[in-house]
Every structure is written in C-alpha cells, then in structure tokens.
Amino acid sequence: MLSREGRQGLTLISPPLLYALLMLAAPLAMVVTFSFWSQNYLDLDTTITLKNYRDAWTKPIYRVLIMRSLNISIMVTIVTVLLAFPMAYFLSFRVKRHKALWLFLITIPFWTSYLLRVFLWKVILGYNGVLNSALMGLGLIDEPMTFILYNVNAVVITLAHAWAPFAILPIFVALERIDRSLLEAAEDLGDGPVRRFFRVTLPLAMPGVMAATLIVLIPTVGDFITPKLVGGREGLMISNMIQIQFGKANNAPLGAALAITSMVIVASISLVIYMAGRWFRGRTP
Amino acid sequence: MRFMRIFSRNWLLIYASLYVFFLYAPVVLLPLFAFNASSIIAFPLTGFTTEWFSVLLETKALHRAVQNSLVVGLITAVISTILGTCAARAMIRFGFPFKRGIVGFIMLPLVLPEIIVAVALLVLLMQLGFPLSIWSVIGGHVLICVPFSVAILSSAFQGLDKNLEEASMDLGETGWGTFWRIIFPLILPGVISSLLITFTISLDEFIIAFFLTGTEVTLPVYIWSQLRFPAKLPSVMALGTILLAMSVLLLILGEWFRRRSAKRQGLDASSTRGFMQ
Numbered sequence: 001m002l003s004r005e006g007r008q009g010l011t012l013i014s015p016p017l018l019y020a021l022l023m024l025a026a027p028l029a030m031v032v033t034f035s036f037w038s039q040n041y042l043d044l045d046t047t048i049t050l051k052n053y054r055d056a057w058t059k060p061i062y063r064v065l066i067m068r069s070l071n072i073s074i075m076v077t078i079v080t081v082l083l084a085f086p087m088a089y090f091l092s093f094r095v096k097r098h099k100a101l102w103l104f105l106i107t108i109p110f111w112t113s114y115l116l117r118v119f120l121w122k123v124i125l126g127y128n129g130v131l132n133s134a135l136m137g138l139g140l141i142d143e144p145m146t147f148i149l150y151n152v153n154a155v156v157i158t159l160a161h162a163w164a165p166f167a168i169l170p171i172f173v174a175l176e177r178i179d180r181s182l183l184e185a186a187e188d189l190g191d192g193p194v195r196r197f198f199r200v201t202l203p204l205a206m207p208g209v210m211a212a213t214l215i216v217l218i219p220t221v222g223d224f225i226t227p228k229l230v231g232g233r234e235g236l237m238i239s240n241m242i243q244i245q246f247g248k249a250n251n252a253p254l255g256a257a258l259a260i261t262s263m264v265i266v267a268s269i270s271l272v273i274y275m276a277g278r279w280f281r282g283r284t285p
Numbered sequence: 286m287r288f289m290r291i292f293s294r295n296w297l298l299i300y301a302s303l304y305v306f307f308l309y310a311p312v313v314l315l316p317l318f319a320f321n322a323s324s325i326i327a328f329p330l331t332g333f334t335t336e337w338f339s340v341l342l343e344t345k346a347l348h349r350a351v352q353n354s355l356v357v358g359l360i361t362a363v364i365s366t367i368l369g370t371c372a373a374r375a376m377i378r379f380g381f382p383f384k385r386g387i388v389g390f391i392m393l394p395l396v397l398p399e400i401i402v403a404v405a406l407l408v409l410l411m412q413l414g415f416p417l418s419i420w421s422v423i424g425g426h427v428l429i430c431v432p433f434s435v436a437i438l439s440s441a442f443q444g445l446d447k448n449l450e451e452a453s454m455d456l457g458e459t460g461w462g463t464f465w466r467i468i469f470p471l472i473l474p475g476v477i478s479s480l481l482i483t484f485t486i487s488l489d490e491f492i493i494a495f496f497l498t499g500t501e502v503t504l505p506v507y508i509w510s511q512l513r514f515p516a517k518l519p520s521v522m523a524l525g526t527i528l529l530a531m532s533v534l535l536l537i538l539g540e541w542f543r544r545r546s547a548k549r550q551g552l553d554a555s556s557t558r559g560f561m562q
Binding site for chain 2: 005006007008009010012013014015016017019020023024025026027028030031034083086087089090091094104105106107108109111112113114115116117119120121123124126128129130133161164214215218219221222223224225229239242243246252255256259263266
C-alpha cells in the first residue's frame with residue numbers, strides 16, 4: 001500500500017512519464033524490432049533475421065565508419081575536455097565577481113543556429129577561408145593550407161567548438177564545490193602549487209571531468225551535420241550512413257541495426273569510463 | 286624578462302581570452318558577411334549593403350518556414366513546460382517508489398544522441414502509418430525539451446517554502462487553489478524562463494526536424510536546403526544574424542526572469558544555481 005505522499009508524487013509525475021514511455025520507450029522498442037526485420041524493395045519483410053547485424057559487423061564499409069566515428073568522437077572528447085578544463089579553472093578560481101555574467105558570455109555563441117556555426121567553420125577553415133587569408137596576409141604562410149578542411153581535423157575542431165560549453169559547465173560546477181580550505185591545508189602541509197593541483201584539485205574535480213567526458217562523447221557519435229559539411233570523404237561518420245539508410249538507400253532496418261550497434265558500443269564505452277571514474281574516486285576519498 | 290613574468294602570472298587569463306576568442310570566432314563572422322556587399326562568402330570584405338536583408342523579405346518559402354518554426358516552438362514550449370512543471374514538482378516535493386529510475390528516464394533524452402531519438406520516432410510513426418507533419422516535429426521537440434524544463438523548474442521549486450502551502454491548506458484552500466494562488470505566482474519567473482529556453486531550443490533544433498518534418502519545413506531545415514546554393518549564402522548569413530539577435534534577446538529575458546525568481550525567494554541572485562542544475 002502506497003503512502004499518501006507516494007500516491008501524490010506518482011500522480012504528478014505520470015503525465016511526463018507517460019509521454020516519455022510513449023515517445024521514447026515505445027519508439028526505441030520499435031527500432032530494436034525493426035533492426036531484426038529486412039527491407040524487400042518497397043516492403044518490409046517481418047521475418048526475424050540477424051542479417052542486418054551481420055552486415056553491420058562484417059561489411060568493411062560499416063566497420064570502417066563505426067571505428068572512425070569512435071576515433072573521431074574520442075579525439076573530440078579529449079580535445080574538448082582538455083581545452084575546457086583551464087577555462088573552467090579560470091572561471092572558478094580566478095574570476096571573483098560577475099561569475100554568472102562570464103558563464104552567460106560563454107554560452108551565448110551556442111544559441112546561434114548549429115547549422116550556421118558548422119557552416120561558418122567551413123568559411124574559416126576553407127581554401128580561401130578566413131584563416132588562410134589572415135595567415136597569408138600576415139606573411140606567415142605562402143600558400144593556403146589544405147590540411148584543415150574536408151578531413152578529420154576539421155571535424156575535430158568544429159565539434160570541439162560546438163561542445164565547449166557542455167564540457168566547461170560540469171567541470172566548473174565540480175570545481176566550485178571544492179572546499180577551499182582543503183587547498184589551504186595542502187599548502188600548509190607543504191605542497192607546492194603543482195603537487196597541490198594534482199593531489200587535491202584534480203581528484204576532487206574528477207566527477208565534473210567524467211560528466212563532461214560523457215556529455216561530449218555520447219552525442220558526438222550521433223552527429224551527421226558536421227562530418228557532412230566539413231568532413232569531406234575521409235571525415236564521414238556512421239551517422240551519415242544511418243541517415244542515408246533511412247533516406248536515399250531506403251533500408252530502414254539496416255539503418256536501425258547500425259544505430260543500435262553504435263549506441264551499444266558507445267554505451268559500453270561510457271560505462272567503462274563511468275566505472276573508471278568511480279574507481280578513481282574510491283581511491284581518493 | 287618582464288614579458289615572461291607577466292605571462293607566467295597571467296597565463297590563465299591569457300588562455301581564457303584566447304578561448305573566448307575561439308568560441309566567438311564563427312559567430313562574429315555572421316554579421317560581417319550579412320552586411321558585406323560581395324555575394325561570395327570570403328575576405329576581403331567589399332562594402333556595406335543591406336541588400337541581403339531585403340532579399341529575405343521577398344522569399345515566400347522562408348516566411349512559411351518561419352511561421353512553421355514559430356508554431357512548433359510555441360506549442361513545444363507550452364507542452365514541455367507543463368510536463369516539466371509536473372515532473373519538477375513531483376521530484377522536489379514528494380518521495381515515491383522508483384523515483385530515481387522514473388526521473389532518470391524522463392531526463393534520458395539529454396544524453397541520447399538526437400539522431401537516435403529522431404530515427405526511433407520516425408520508425409514508430411512509419412509503422413503506425415502516421416503522416417509526417419509539424420506535429421511529429423513537435424512530438425520529438427517536446428521529448429528533448431522536457432529535461433531542460435525540469436532542470437530549470439526544479440530549482441524554482443527548491444526555493445519554495447513548504448510552510449506557505451501548509452498555511453494555505455490550513456486556511457481552507459483546496460490543493461488546486463493553493464497551486465494557482467500560492468505556488469504558481471512564486472514559480473512564475475521559472476515558468477517563463479522555461480518557456481523561453483524550450484522555445485529557443487526548438488527554434489534551433491535541426492536533426493529531429495530534418496527526419497520528422499513533412500512538406501512543411503521548419504526554419505533550420507530550410508536553412509539546410511539553402512546551404513547547397515552558393516548564391517543563397519549571403520541571405521542565409523543575414524537570416525542567421527537576425528536569429529542570433531533574437532536568441533540572445535530571448536536568453537537575456539530568460540536569465541532576467543530566473544534572477545527575479547531567485548530574488549523573490551530570497552536567494553543570492555548572482556549565484557549560478559539553476560543555471561546548470
């Protein structure tokens with residue numbers, strides 16, 4: 001028998017819960033079912049088969065795309081988190097007044113249309129782009145650099161930009177929670193700034209770093225705009241293939257199998273990172 | 286020597302300035318090219334013009350897309366704020382079985398790649414024989430907006446004094462009456478801030494709209510279709526500039542309401558609480 005409070009709480013949360021069940025759980029279950037079906041030209045063949053998964057795991061093109069997506073996402077995550085940490089540190093430890101204003105300043109660029117931001121990176125990195133004209137104007141290079149657009153580098157730069165606030169904010173929150181007297185204690189006990197950072201600040205900031213890692217890693221695997229606009233041929237990722245399967249190729253079951261395969265891989269990597277984070281935290285109480 | 290000393294003392298500030306420059310680099314280009322006379326998006330700039338803005342006024346397809354986006358954004362904002370209010374209130378005020386699991390499930394879209402949400406909904410709608418329309422886009426947008434609304438509103442509910450409710454009940458108000466006369470006015474700034482932010486998210490969202498939109502496209506889908514034509518790019522830049530100005534305005538409004546709500550509840554208005562939690 002539920003308490004009155006429990007009943008009230010459940011009644012109140014049931015509309016959003018029902019919505020999530022209907023619009024998220026049911027569709028996800030549908031995708032899983034779909035991935036075991038197959039496409040017969042215009043019709044769906046609803047006999048259960050593992051063919052899509054066999055294709056996804058054995059055909060070189062899908063394997064290459066999945067591996068590349070993972071590589072790019074991991075690279076993006078590392079770059080984004082490494083770049084974001086000093087910024088978050090600066091916000092938390094150096095900025096004394098107007099912290100909220102600084103945070104606001106950081107988030108503003110991200111309310112421009114995502115599409116346009118990615119497109120503008122293309123303008124910056126292109127052959128006649130802003131970066132090349134600027135460097136040539138300054139006489140630093142003689143001819144335009146070509147290794148920065150339409151390849152993996154461009155995808156990494158663009159995504160590191162796109163996900164910056166999602167990395168800064170969780171790290172910032174974790175740094176804000178650090179009890180400042182602990183740092184003083186470390187100093188009094190003879191730790192220099194570097195030792196203090198590695199022995200006190202960094203371990204205590206680890207939950208934030210972990211959160212940032214997961215927040216950046218998971219969605220970047222699913223992005224298909226950035227690879228399409230700035231990635232060129234060698235920058236295409238698995239999401240582009242999923243989009244093609246649901247669109248032009250008209251093979252939704254294969255698309256579903258690819259989507260689920262990449263989700264499962266990402267979820268297991270995330271789990272490993274999460275466990276590693278907990279283990280790390282367990283060691284430094 | 287002197288330079289080195291300044292550098293070593295201020296390297297964090299220097300780094301932060303460079304980082305902010307990196308963050309703003311693409312955005313700053315938007316107005317530059319929107320007012321640039323040349324139809325090619327490249328430096329050097331050639332002269333000032335407002336031609337690209339007047340092109341926008343004449344493009345019928347764009348007006349239709351703007352209209353669709355506004356409808357989608359408004360309906361999304363209202364529905365997700367209502368659902369978010371329920372969830373946030375239940376989460377803060379009540380304990381109930383499976384609370385962590387239920388709340389976690391409602392917040393799940395926050396960490397799910399959008400392409401998965403989009404593909405999943407597409408598959409379901411296809412199977413049910415539902416035609417794609419702006420309603421399918423709204424369905425997807427509400428799903429990803431509810432977690433943001435919950436996050437904003439739970440900080441509004443957190444500051445609420447439980448005694449006020451109890452006093453109201455003791456004085457004979459019904460539960461519903463207490464909600465409208467006591468709780469709602471107190472969380473109103475949070476509600477408005479949630480409406481503004483969910484509206485902005487829906488307005489900018491591309492991936493779900495791309496998969497679920499039928500013949501009636503939303504603004505980002507329209508922009509995507511224009512990016513292929515180099516001749517259309519300057520007017521896309523002009524459009525982007527207008528959108529940026531509008532988003533910033535909406536966000537400043539939202540932030541202002543959030544702070545007012547914090548002040549009304551006697552919290553430190555400059556605190557960053559609720560900004561992220």
